[in-house]
Amino acid sequence: MTERDDLAPEDAFALVGDETRARIIRVLNEERDGKGAPPVLSFSELYDRFDEVGSSQFNYHLQKLVGHFVERTEDGYRVRPEGMALYRTLRGGTFRRLESTAPIDVGLNCYCCGAAVTATYEDGVLTVQCPDCDHLYLTSTRIPSRSVDDEEALLSRLDQFDRHKLLAFNRGVCPTCAHAIESRFVPAAEAPFPHTEERDLYLHRSCERCGNVDYVSVGKSLLEHPAVVSFLREHGTDPRERFQWEFEFAMTDRFTTVRSRDPWTVAIELTRDGETLELIVDEEGSVRERTRSTG
Ligand SMILES: [Zn+2]
Ligand SMILES: [Zn+2]
Known part of the structure; x- marks a missing residue:
């Protein structure tokens, strides 16, 4: 076993910032064939796969x-989990130029102004927004997707991916690095998005370790909550099957007060x-009380 020192992010970049080293990581991963x-x-x-590199130079980079x-x-030699994670990131398209789409009609009239x-x-970021009043419905983190031919399927996959990140944040875990996150409420005007008057506040979640941040409305944070899911299903809508x-x-x-x-x-x-479902959320964004009432 080699003793492993903690690697600062800039040292990790420097370590793989060489073509031969990057290729070693690729070759060791490709041999695995994803399985x-x-x-x-x-x-x-x-070394057989590196004809053009001298053996002592190759060994230097390998070590x-x-x-x-x-x-x-x-x-x-065998790739370590860090080498697998790096390979997945590169293969997944994080650093590739991605295709863009023309605006896609999502079949919804804006709740604020009625426009389509x-x-x-674009560049891996999905933005769902009203073109007239700028009300923002969704802006994703960069999600690389190589195929954009089927627009409905693309929207569905990106929506699901965004919600998968939401679930991790809801459970107090950074979806990028699994560190514990911090939550707090912030007035909507302080968020780095176009502000419309239909938004008052966001739950702001942040990860101190990797710098990941998230802004989510209280309603969206509860979209996957069991009480909300079962209430909506009992009334004929499964939120997991809708955008x-x-x-x-x-x-x-x-609907937030x-x-x-x-x-x-x-x-x-x-x-x-x-029938009404009322949920009371505390300053961490957790549901503290729930009541269902009729009339
Ligand atoms: Zn609008
Ligand atoms: Zn993180």
Whole structure:
């Protein structure tokens, strides 16, 4: 075993910022073919793929990776989990130029002004927004998608991916690095988005370790909450089968009321067929009380 030092982000970039080293990581991963455990390649098996590099120069680069991205065993060299994660990131298209779409009609009339809401996918970022009043429905983090031919399928995949991140944040975990996150309420005007009067506040979640940040309305944060899911299903709608922008309570703050600001207590009320579900959310964004009533 090689002793492994903690690697600062800039040192990690420097370590793989060389073509031969990047290729070593790729070759060790490709041998795995996306399945099974990573194989062990002897020095000569590995070096066979690097004809044009002198063997001492090749060995120099290989040894730089050992301990961080590559592991040396008795039988040879094997990619470490860090090397697999790096390879997935590069293969997934994080650093590729991605295709863009023309505005796609999402089939929704803006809750604020009635105009047809559109989605665009550009440089890996999905933005669903009203072209007339600028009300923002969704802006994703960069999600690389290589195929944009089927627009409905693209929207569906990006919506699901966005909600998968939402669930991690809801459970107090950074979806990028699994560190614990911090939550707090912020007035909507302080968020780095176009502000319309249908939004009052966001739950702001941030990860101190990797710098990930998220702004979510109280309604959207509850879209996957079991009480909301079962209430909506009992009234004939499964929120998991609909796009998130089809839910007005998640896309505006019309059904959200601030009960107190110190500490923060926020209520949301959903009404379907004469029945109302009320949820009370605390300053961490957790549901503290729920009531269902009719009439
Ligand atoms: Zn609008
Ligand atoms: Zn993080």
